[in-house]
Amino acid sequence: MTFPQGNGSSARPTDPKQIAIVGTGYVGLVTGACFAELGHYVLCLDNDARKIGTLRLGELPFFEPQLHELVLHNRQAGRLNFSDDVASGLRDNPIVFIAVGTPILPNDGVDLSQVCDVAATIGRELNGPKLVVVKSTVPMETGEMVAAIIAENAPHPYNVEVAANPEFLREGSAVDDFMRPDRVVIGTRSEGARRTLQALYEPLEAPIVCTDVRTAEMIKYTANSFLATKISFMNEVANICELFNVDVKDVAHGIGLDQRIGTRFMQPGLGYGGSCFPKDVRGLERTADGRGYDAQLIRAVESVNQAQVVRTYHKIERALGSVEGRRVCVLGLAFKPDTSDVREAPALRLIEMLTAAGATVTAHDPIAIEVARANTGDGVKYSSDIYEAISGCDVLVLATEWEEYAGIDFQLLRRLMRSNVVVDGRNLFDPEKVAAEGLRYIGVGRQREPVALPELDEGMIPI
Numbered sequence: 001m002t003f004p005q006g007n008g009s010s011a012r013p014t015d016p017k018q019i020a021i022v023g024t025g026y027v028g029l030v031t032g033a034c035f036a037e038l039g040h041y042v043l044c045l046d047n048d049a050r051k052i053g054t055l056r057l058g059e060l061p062f063f064e065p066q067l068h069e070l071v072l073h074n075r076q077a078g079r080l081n082f083s084d085d086v087a088s089g090l091r092d093n094p095i096v097f098i099a100v101g102t103p104i105l106p107n108d109g110v111d112l113s114q115v116c117d118v119a120a121t122i123g124r125e126l127n128g129p130k131l132v133v134v135k136s137t138v139p140m141e142t143g144e145m146v147a148a149i150i151a152e153n154a155p156h157p158y159n160v161e162v163a164a165n166p167e168f169l170r171e172g173s174a175v176d177d178f179m180r181p182d183r184v185v186i187g188t189r190s191e192g193a194r195r196t197l198q199a200l201y202e203p204l205e206a207p208i209v210c211t212d213v214r215t216a217e218m219i220k221y222t223a224n225s226f227l228a229t230k231i232s233f234m235n236e237v238a239n240i241c242e243l244f245n246v247d248v249k250d251v252a253h254g255i256g257l258d259q260r261i262g263t264r265f266m267q268p269g270l271g272y273g274g275s276c277f278p279k280d281v282r283g284l285e286r287t288a289d290g291r292g293y294d295a296q297l298i299r300a301v302e303s304v305n306q307a308q309v310v311r312t313y314h315k316i317e318r319a320l321g322s323v324e325g326r327r328v329c330v331l332g333l334a335f336k337p338d339t340s341d342v343r344e345a346p347a348l349r350l351i352e353m354l355t356a357a358g359a360t361v362t363a364h365d366p367i368a369i370e371v372a373r374a375n376t377g378d379g380v381k382y383s384s385d386i387y388e389a390i391s392g393c394d395v396l397v398l399a400t401e402w403e404e405y406a407g408i409d410f411q412l413l414r415r416l417m418r419s420n421v422v423v424d425g426r427n428l429f430d431p432e433k434v435a436a437e438g439l440r441y442i443g444v445g446r447q448r449e450p451v452a453l454p455e456l457d458e459g460m461i462p463i
């Protein structure tokens with residue numbers, strides 16, 4: 001089995017490297033499996049012994065397309081191993097990637113405790129020169145901090161270089177994103193480290209952007225904040241469209257053809273979620289604030305995003321009069337399709353608001369039900385069957401645009417629902433098809449009703 005990278009070449013490197021990856025979550029596991037696929041010897045380390053146990057049994061701790069096959073294939077080939085003995089794994093490998101979590105603190109600052117913990121262990125276990133590569137998303141100057149922690153803990157002053165190599169993969173298409181990246185960003189101090197990292201990524205035949213460490217760190221925060229800005233911008237535009245009976249899809253098309261703007265990432269909806277955008281937007285704003293800069297635009301991106309779920313809740317409330325005692329079906333729980341990740345998922349926030357207001361919620365998701373169940377109270381009923389979830393509900397809310405929801409049978413839906421409101425939180429459905437079945441369609445920034453054009457006054461020229 002081969003997973004084509006770059007132009008499809010699957011040649012093994014002439015100089016395979018020994019790589020340790022600390023943190024075997026989404027990023028660490030995908031990175032480890034992909035480097036192994038490129039021919040390197042990878043040891044994935046994690047201090048979560050259960051996670052390592054699961055992986056050793058040949059199972060994945062989360063769902064990600066293509067990843068299972070890639071992991072099994074490279075384990076069989078002897079290039080991919082797993083261990084919870086982080087200290088010895090660090091001693092045995094000259095190249096170490098740090099891919100641990102960098103969550104948000106209650107004050108919106110970035111929690112770097114996992115990164116610092118790994119840096120201290122690297123220092124304590126240092127037994128020779130090492131290239132330490134920070135792949136986790138971290139604020140500017142973290143590379144310097146990691147180098148200082150390693151030096152403080154090191155028994156001998158071995159030559160250690162700390163580089164930055166932020167990751168841009170998306171959950172749901174992570175393997176493909178890693179193997180066919182738009183670009184790779186490498187931030188180093190020395191030529192030697194740059195050459196080593198460039199050689200690792202060369203088979204992917206992607207543009208490699210080489211910078212210093214701080215710039216690489218800033219590139220990642222900027223990329224995520226910019227993408228989040230596009231989402232919040234289009235949400236704001238959609239909200240304005242609703243006030244004037246204008247369809248935001250036409251607006252997005254009309255502006256997207258301008259090559260300076262582009263058509264991608266222009267869909268309004270319930271807002272962004274997941275483990276990256278929310279924390280990275282807040283993280284950049286806080287980091288700037290720490291240096292006395294008030295990043296107003298970036299702060300607004302987050303508040304527009306937060307408001308979008310509240311706005312959707314109010315749309316449901318307005319349509320039903322009150323949500324108390326009403327039955328709401330929520331389709332989609334994951335923060336986006338093709339992942340089981342529900343971290344900061346807008347669907348869960350909406351469910352929380354609905355149940356707090358006395359609604360009964362029934363929810364469906366193709367793969368995220370179990371993870372969601374662990375994150376919600378007992379007030380939610382889950383169903384693995386779409387139509388069972390819909391049965392008897394007053395309002396259907398589409399919260400995640402899974403492909404299978406696009407094929408919903410609206411005729412059957414109409415028969416199964418107690419009332420007739422369809423809130424399309426991702427603009428997935430065709431409003432006319434929904435309305436044709438006697439259902440009331442409410443989208444995000446979609447035209448509510450045909451606009452009555454004013455009569456032409458005498459003498460006015462129609463254009």
Ligand SMILES: NC(=O)c1ccc[n+]([C@@H]2O[C@H](COP(=O)([O-])OP(=O)(O)OC[C@H]3O[C@@H](n4cnc5c(N)ncnc54)[C@H](O)[C@@H]3O)[C@@H](O)[C@H]2O)c1
Nearest residue numbers: 023024025026027046047048100101102114136137167171
């Ligand atoms: N998930 C994504 O889509 C994505 C994309 C790009 C970048 N990132 C960034 O990559 C980093 C990792 O994200 P993730 O989603 O893979 O996180 P994750 O929570 O899925 O995985 C982190 C792993 O690190 C392990 N860990 C924590 N402390 C450890 C320690 N001291 N020693 C060994 N293992 C330890 C945890 O047990 C966990 O398995 C974050 O900075 C994130 O912002 C994530």
